[in-house]
Amino acid sequence: MNSKKFMALCLTGIMACGMLASVNAFADDAEISGEVRYAFWDVAQQPYLDACIEEFNKLYPDVKITLEPNTWDDYWTKLEAAATGGSMADVFWMNGPNIAKYARGGILMPVTDLIEKYGLDTANYPEGLVNLYNIDGVQYALPKDFDTIGLWYNKAMFDEAGLEYPTDDWTWEDMTEAAKALTKDGVYGISAGYETQSGIYNTIYAAGGYIISDDKTSSGYDLEATQAGIQCWIDLMEAGVSPSQASLEETTHNTQLLNGQIAMSFEGSWFLAQVVDSDIKDDLDCVELPSLNGKKATVIHGLGNCIYAGTENPEAAQAWVAFLADETANRISAEMGAAIPALAGTAQAWVDAHPEYNLKSYVTSSEEYSYPYPASVNTAEWNQYESDNLKNVFALQTDVKTGCDNLAAQMNEVLANEQ
Amino acid sequence: MAKKMSHVKDYAYGYGMIAPLTIGLGVFYLYPVAKVFWDSFHEVGAFNQRRWTGLDNYVKMFKDPIMWRSLWNTCKYVLVIVPVMIILALVLASLLNTRIKGRSFFRVIYFIPAITMSAAISMIWKWMYNSDYGIINSILSALGFEKMQFLTNPDIALYCICVVSIWSSIGYNMIILLAGIQGISKSYYEAAAIDGATGVQQFFNITLPLVTPTLFFVMITSLISTFQMFDAIYMLVSKKGLAMEATQSMVVYFYRNAFDYSKKGYASALAVLLFFIIMLITAFQMKMQNKWVNYE
Numbered sequence: 001m002n003s004k005k006f007m008a009l010c011l012t013g014i015m016a017c018g019m020l021a022s023v024n025a026f027a028d029d030a031e032i033s034g035e036v037r038y039a040f041w042d043v044a045q046q047p048y049l050d051a052c053i054e055e056f057n058k059l060y061p062d063v064k065i066t067l068e069p070n071t072w073d074d075y076w077t078k079l080e081a082a083a084t085g086g087s088m089a090d091v092f093w094m095n096g097p098n099i100a101k102y103a104r105g106g107i108l109m110p111v112t113d114l115i116e117k118y119g120l121d122t123a124n125y126p127e128g129l130v131n132l133y134n135i136d137g138v139q140y141a142l143p144k145d146f147d148t149i150g151l152w153y154n155k156a157m158f159d160e161a162g163l164e165y166p167t168d169d170w171t172w173e174d175m176t177e178a179a180k181a182l183t184k185d186g187v188y189g190i191s192a193g194y195e196t197q198s199g200i201y202n203t204i205y206a207a208g209g210y211i212i213s214d215d216k217t218s219s220g221y222d223l224e225a226t227q228a229g230i231q232c233w234i235d236l237m238e239a240g241v242s243p244s245q246a247s248l249e250e251t252t253h254n255t256q257l258l259n260g261q262i263a264m265s266f267e268g269s270w271f272l273a274q275v276v277d278s279d280i281k282d283d284l285d286c287v288e289l290p291s292l293n294g295k296k297a298t299v300i301h302g303l304g305n306c307i308y309a310g311t312e313n314p315e316a317a318q319a320w321v322a323f324l325a326d327e328t329a330n331r332i333s334a335e336m337g338a339a340i341p342a343l344a345g346t347a348q349a350w351v352d353a354h355p356e357y358n359l360k361s362y363v364t365s366s367e368e369y370s371y372p373y374p375a376s377v378n379t380a381e382w383n384q385y386e387s388d389n390l391k392n393v394f395a396l397q398t399d400v401k402t403g404c405d406n407l408a409a410q411m412n413e414v415l416a417n418e419q
Numbered sequence: 420m421a422k423k424m425s426h427v428k429d430y431a432y433g434y435g436m437i438a439p440l441t442i443g444l445g446v447f448y449l450y451p452v453a454k455v456f457w458d459s460f461h462e463v464g465a466f467n468q469r470r471w472t473g474l475d476n477y478v479k480m481f482k483d484p485i486m487w488r489s490l491w492n493t494c495k496y497v498l499v500i501v502p503v504m505i506i507l508a509l510v511l512a513s514l515l516n517t518r519i520k521g522r523s524f525f526r527v528i529y530f531i532p533a534i535t536m537s538a539a540i541s542m543i544w545k546w547m548y549n550s551d552y553g554i555i556n557s558i559l560s561a562l563g564f565e566k567m568q569f570l571t572n573p574d575i576a577l578y579c580i581c582v583v584s585i586w587s588s589i590g591y592n593m594i595i596l597l598a599g600i601q602g603i604s605k606s607y608y609e610a611a612a613i614d615g616a617t618g619v620q621q622f623f624n625i626t627l628p629l630v631t632p633t634l635f636f637v638m639i640t641s642l643i644s645t646f647q648m649f650d651a652i653y654m655l656v657s658k659k660g661l662a663m664e665a666t667q668s669m670v671v672y673f674y675r676n677a678f679d680y681s682k683k684g685y686a687s688a689l690a691v692l693l694f695f696i697i698m699l700i701t702a703f704q705m706k707m708q709n710k711w712v713n714y715e
């Protein structure tokens with residue numbers, strides 16, 4: 001523990017030096033001016049962005065950052081329409097499923113220049129995320145934050161059932177046993193509904209399967225290992241320890257967990273914001289995901305800040321993106337609990353902001369056994385086929401093999417069209 | 420010469436007056452319609468990248484089982500919503516035309532859904548239909564019935580959506596029918612009353628035949644809007660929803676193709692098909708109207 005703290009201290013020191021260096025780079029071009037429109041979808045992160053703008057304007061008093069908040073539901077529809085019509089925000093949030101489509105579509109300005117100009121180093125960000133935003137050898141975004149998946153549980157329900165709390169060393173069998181003991185009187189042990197990022201993607205990797213091949217030409221859903229990573233959820237469903245797929249569709253797993261209807265649920269690190277706002281925040285805690293046949297895995301994802309290729313103020317946009325990728329903005333993100341910042345060494349501040357929870361588990365998993373979020377050019381398209389097929393599997397209307405084989409065939413067709 | 424000049428002025432004045440509407444119609448209706456026709460012969464991907472594919476989209480469309488299912492769903496919506504809604508609206512309109520207590524109050528109550536945002540209506544119904552917290556299920560379980568999954572059970576979800584749609588469109592059509600009923604000359608009723616006709620007889624022999632022109636209008640507009648049904652389905656059933664395939668209408672399937680699957684060319688072909696279906700049905704109704712519509 002002590003050595004880890006020492007390490008963290010060292011890292012912070014190194015980062016501080018790095019900050020000095022980059023602050024110098026920032027000060028060099030303080031005369032940049034112009035307006036930068038910044039589109040994003042998570043309104044919960046607005047306070048963090050407001051704080052960033054305040055700091056940014058100390059360095060660049062003549063750049064005006066205009067925030068354009070959106071809802072998740074229409075963010076991508078609007079962004080694509082804006083890109084097609086040429087009225088796009090200068091800087092905007094990007095995610096893994098969409099990056100290749102926008103990069104290949106010629107919508108994005110590479111960030112290679114600004115990395116050099118502001119002395120940033122991609123080695124300081126999680127490798128899986130840097131690679132996610134590297135399309136055909138060109139870097140199009142710097143990771144803003146990262147998220148991994150953990151298991152949240154309701155301590156009060158465990159106490160009542162006389163069970164020991166979950167640990168970071170739990171296995172899938174331990175979790176299943178606990179779920180069975182916790183299911184009674186109309187409450188359920190766990191939510192085992194159809195989820196990708198906070199569900200099957202983690203167990204598919206843990207079972208040794210994959211969703212899409214490394215060369216992005218074939219689906220992994222017809223593999224036995226991949227199907228095993230889905231079967232483990234169906235076993236929970238069939239054991240009756242989870243609300244039905246229909247129930248989870250109407251009231252999502254996170255809401256059911258916060259309402260005390262279920263005792264355990266896989267949740268992404270972004271769930272923290274909902275926990276601290278909830279009535280039962282003192283009853284909740286988290287651990288690492290359980291291991292499946294001795295193997296642990298979590299899917300890692302993170303947002304990136306992208307620049308529109310047709311921006312009228314490229315210099316101001318670059319300065320803003322560089323600022324968001326640098327120490328100050330990452331620290332603000334950590335301290336305000338907005339998201340786990342991507343810059344190495346700053347994640348500890350996110351963990352420390354809420355010592356009442358075992359948040360370290362999210363950082364440990366990202367360092368030790370994280371797998372990149374599966375994506376290709378037309379990710380959104382095969383994502384739709386995933387839910388079309390797998391929701392029926394989770395509703396126990398189709399068996400795993402039939403549903404997955406059908407999905408694999410449809411997904412392979414999409415992937416063939418990408419080539 | 421002077422006379423001719425004034426003619427030109429008159430024309431210019433006239434065109435000037437209709438210009439805002441004409442330009443709006445052209446930009447927001449005619450151009451998009453033409454564009455959809457054009458796009459339906461292309462494969463249109465992200466950011467408007469396009470490739471000419473001829474009739475491929477249409478060939479694919481007629482072989483697509485999901486398209487047929489969506490079309491059948493759309494027909495079900497029309498067959499359930501239009502007759503039920505028109506009958507209820509007509510009954511309400513004739514009741515609200517009599518001298519009952521609180522007449523204006525009821526007129527307002529029934530009209531409120533028509534001026535409420537359909538998204539808001541759908542959200543409230545979604546909450547009422549919720550199987551764990553919804554008020555309908557609370558009442559059902561208080562009465563000793565089993566809880567029902569209204570919006571996730573593929574067998575009943577479509578009819579639950581119909582209820583919402585009927586409820587929200589009834590007020591608007593009721594007001595139009597009420598105006599039609601009030602346009603009927605009082606002398607018919609007076610004559611009938613003298614001859615000893617009951618209220619029900621008056622309704623079937625005077626009100627119903629003489630309100631047919633209004634009824635015809637209501638039928639055409641509600642048929643068209645039900646064929647284009649989208650927002651209630653989109654709001655009530657989630658994209659990943661178990662009942663999606665069983666409830667999606669042609670327009671929802673069009674939307675999903677255009678924006679979820681990034682197949683805008685194929686989506687355009689779906690829109691063209693729906694356009695012709697609606698056009699044929701409306702033309703058929705126009706032709707049939709002299710069989711049952713009485714113009715005084």
